[in-house]
Amino acid sequence: MLSECFIFGVITFLIAGAQCQDTEVFAEAGSQAVLPCKYSSKSTVAPAILWNNGNKGTVWRKDKNGLQYWGSSWTHRARCPHSQFERGDFSLQLNDVTEQDGGIYLCRVVGDRGVTESRIVLIIIKVSVSPVVPMSGSDVSISCKVTPESHRGTVRWMLNNRPFGTAKSVVNEKASARVTGNWTCVVGYKGKEGRASATLTVKGIIHPSKDYAKLYTAVGSAITLPCVFSPGLFPVKPALEKLKPGSLFLHTPDRLPASFIASSPSSQPTSDHSATLNEVEFEDQGTYRCSGVVKGQWLTRNMQLVVAKIDSSTPSKKRDSVTLTCQLTDTSEVVDYEWVHVVHDINGTQSVESIQKGKTLSLGKVSEENQGEWTCRFYGQQGMLGNVTHHVPMMGGLSGKKSSSVSNNTTAVVGLSILLLVLLLVLVKMYLNHQRRKRILQYPALETIVHTTSNEREERERNREKK
Template sequence: CKCSPLYPFIPTILWSKANKGTVWRKERNGLQYWGYSWFQRVRCPNSRFEKGDFSLQINNVREGDGGVVVKVVTSVINYCKVTPWPHGATVRWTLNNSPFVPQAGIAANRGTTENVVREKATARLTGNWTCVVDYKGKEGRASAALAVKGVIHPSKDDTKVYAAVGSAVTLPCVFSPSLIPSNPVWEKLKPGFLFKPAPGRLPTSFSSSFSQHPSDQSASLKEVGLEDEGRYRCSGSIAGQRLTRNMQLVVAKSNSIPSKDTGSATLTCQLTDTSEVTDYEWVHVVYDLNGTRSVGSLQKGKSVSISRVSKENQGEWACRFYGRDGILGNITYHIQLMSGLSGQTSLGVSHNTAAMVGLSFLLLVLLLILAQMYKNHRRRKRIFQYPALETIVHTVSNEREERERKQVKN
C-alpha cells in the first residue's frame, strides 16, 4: 500500500480482511489495535510511513490467512494548488458557501504549492467545495463538487436510536439514491466484541426490507422489549465492497415506586444507556371530554413524586429526555391505572360493609326466632306441671257441652 508522501502528518491506517473484520489499525495519536487472531502477527514498519509506504507485514503465516485483503479508504482529501505558490499566501475552505469547520483538522503545507483538507468520508462533506487563497489583500478562488456515496442515514457509526418499551421503532439504513446494495444483511451484535463483533439472534418482532425503494434497507421492531437493546449492524455490497453501518438501540421505560403513604408514588424514567442524556423533564398531559389534548404542569428531573388519588394528577405523565442537540425521545405513564387500583380498594371496602350489615340482620332474625321458640317452650313446660288440673278442666267443659245439647233437643 504505497502512495505519494503528500501528508505533513501520519494518517489513520486501517487494514482489514474481506468479510473478516479488522486486521490492524493505527490511529493518528499512535495507538495500535489488532483484530482477533492477528495480535502481534502483523505490523506496518514505522520507518516507511514518511515515504508513503503503509504496506502490511504478516509474520507466522497460517493457512487461514489466505483470502482477499482489502485496503479500506475512509477519507476524503481535497487539494488546493496554486502555481506558482505566492510566498505568504493563506488558504481557507468553504463548503456550500459556508466556512468549513474541520473535525479531523486542516493540514496546511505553507510555503509549498498545496494545502490539504483530510476528513473522514461522511455525508456532511457532500456539496460544493471552494478553496480561497488570500494574498496581499486579493483573493483567488477555485471550486469543485464532491459527492460522498454510501450509507447516508445514519450518517455515522454508533448512532443511538431511542425507543420506549412496547412501542414500534425503525432502525435506519439508507444508501445513496444511486446505490442499490446486493445481499443486504441485518445483524444484532453480541456485547463484548470490540474489534470483531459476533452476530447474535435478532428479536422476534424484527422485520426488514419493508421499503419499496431498493436503496432503503431500514428495518423495524413492532414491539420493543428491554431485551432488544444493544448494537445492530446493517450491511450491503456495492461493486464488490461491503459497506456497513453500526447503530445502537437504547430502550426507555418508566417505573412507579409506591411510597409508604399509599396515596402517592414516585415515577422514574430509566434508559439502558444514558451516555448522551443531559436532561430529563416530566410533563402532565390531560385530555378533556372532547379528546382535546393539553399540557399541564412540568417538572425537571429524572424522577417525580405525585399523588395517585388526586384528580389533578389523572391523565398521562410523559418523561422527555434531552441530549446536547435537543430531545432524544419520551415515554408515557398512564396515571389512571394507579387510580383504578385505589378505586378497586374502595369498592372492596364497600362490599365488605354490605356483607357485615347483611350478616348482622340475619343474626338478629335468628335471635328473634330463638326467643320465640324459647317462649313457646316455657309455656308448654308450665302447662305440663299441672296435668290433673288440665284433666278436670277438660271434663267439666265436656259435661257442660253435653247438657247444653240435651236442652236444645228437649
C-alpha cells in the first residue's frame, strides 16, 4: 500500500493536479458494489475516465471522444451511470460481486485540471453454512470469509438480529432449533462496518418450530397438536404422546386425553403426523412429545399445552352478584389480562363493550346490561396469547331496567285479571236471571199469582207510609 502511494506521489509531482485518495468499500457476495469516484471541474469538456483492477486489468474506460470500453470479464457486470457525469460523479457499479472481485481498484480522471486518481479497496464478505441443510443433531459450521484477507479486521456475529457470543470467523455448533435462522457476520475495519448474512435451516421437526413451545387453548374448544417433519423426511415409528409430569428425562408416556384423535393412516409416506383434541378439558394440560426416527436418528420435539377456563363464584352476602376469575394452567408467559363484554344484536352481529383489566372481574349486580358473554383475553410480551369465554346467565333478582319492566308487567296482568273476573260475574248474573224468567213464562197462572202478590205487597207498604 505504501509503495503504491509513493508511486502515485511521484506521479502527482510530475503531473500537476494529481491526487491520491484511499477509500474502503464493503459489499456482500452476490450483491451490488458501488465504487466512488468524484471529479470537480467547471469545464464543459468531458474528461477521460479509466477504471482499473490490479488483478484483472481494465474494468471500464471512456475516452474524451465518448467511446467506451469494457474488460473481457466485466462486460455484463460493470456500469458507470451517464446521468451523473455532469455532476462529476464517475462511480462504478459492479453487479453480482464475487470473492474474486475483492481487491484494489483505481479510478483515473484526466481533465482540464490535470489528473485525479482515487484508490478504492473493495472488501467482499461472504457467509456460508456447511452442510447447507444439516440434519438436526449433526455438526454444522458457519463461516465468515473476508477478501482480501489483509482487510479482515474485527468480526462479530448476530443470530436473528441478536448478538451471538463469539468473535471467531468460524462458528461450530450442533444443528438445532436454537441456531436456526439468519446469521449475520459484521466486519469492522478502520471505523467502518460491513456485513453479510446467510440462513441456517435444519432438517427435522419443523412444527413445533422450537422445543417447549406453548400452545394456548380454552376448555371445550378444539386444538391441533403439531408434529410436522421437514419436506421429504418420512420418519419411522412417528408418535405423538403425552408425558407424565416430571418425566422429560425418563420419556414416560401418560394416558392420552379422551378426545385425542391421531392422524389418519395413509398409504403414501407423509411428513405430517399431527393430532387433534376435539374437546379440550382442563386436565388435558401438560407436555406432549412429537417424535420419529429419521436415518437411524431419533428426533423429538416437546410442546406445552396450556388450558384456560373461567371460574364463576357468587358471594354469600350478595346473591345477585358474580365474580369471574381467569384461570390458566401455566401463567409464566402471561403479563396482562383483559375482559371484554360481547354483545349480540338482533341480526347476530357482535360488538365489544366494557373492556376491563385484571385477572378477576366483579359484576356487583347482574343486570340486563352486563349479563351474557364475557371473554378473558390474556397477553404475553409479543401480544395476545389466547382467550376464553364464559356466559353469565339471567338471575331472578335482576335490578335496573329489567326489574322495573317486570314490575310494570305484573301490575298490568293483575289489573286485567280483576276486570275479566268482574265481567264474568256480570255475565253469570245475567244468565241466571234469564233462566229464572224463562221458567216463569212456562206457567202463566203462576206468573199472575206472583204478579198479584207483588202488587198487594207494594200497596200495603204505601198505606203504612201514609199512616
